[in-house]
Amino acid sequence: MSDSVGVLGDEPVAERLRERGVSVVTGAPDDVPGTDRIVAVGRAATSAAAAADADPLVLPVEAGRGVRSVARDEVTDAVAALSDASVERHPVLSVSAAGSPAGTALFDVTLVAAEAARISEYTVTTPTDAVGQFRADGVTVATAAGSPGYARRIGGPILAPTDTVGVAAPIAPFATNPDHWVLPLAGLSLSVERDEATVALFVDGDSEGTVACEESVSLSRAGTLRVAVVPESRSRFG
Structure with missing residues (x-):
């Protein structure tokens, strides 16, 4: 393992x-350091590290609960703990x-009406099931x-770490008791069914x-993104 640590997203x-005394290589979302370990500050930096061709061990900082982020003021202790x-x-x-192609996602993929107070109709399907259709x-x-993150704010569950399933959730559905689904991610498809709004x-x-x-x-x-979990990492559940 290289002695240097890449830092992505925050010069301070x-x-x-x-x-x-840490040997540091800095980078940007469009120029991810080629180090074995990366400190990624913020969601955008963590997403960029996930999309990189290499397979670094990533320490997320202030990037949300879902990737067990550490606080900015605990970064030095967290980096010191990376070996364990x-x-x-x-x-x-x-x-x-x-x-x-429309990019890579670590956190979420969203379709939403581009104008306020407009709705459309959507379907969610897997390779084996027509899961739901809703306005x-x-x-x-x-x-x-x-x-x-956002999925939780609109009623979805928080998932423990898994590389196979995700949450699909309608945004402000035209229904009183909307469904939310935990589904296989591979082959999952979202479609726009009505030409009523720009999506x-x-x-x-x-x-x-x-x-x-x-x-x-x-x-x-x-x-796959490998995320380092150290004593300073926060719980995803609170």
């Missing part, structure tokens, strides 16, 4: 580690829209890493264009 964190860290593995998803502002699919696609919070009526967004397994 890199400087704090240097002051403690346990590892959680999270799926990285390849996202395609209408058959064209709503949108729909989100979250991995276990993303399940304590935007977001992958880990980044806008990836729009999805037209009768077009589908499909998920497939692209890789």
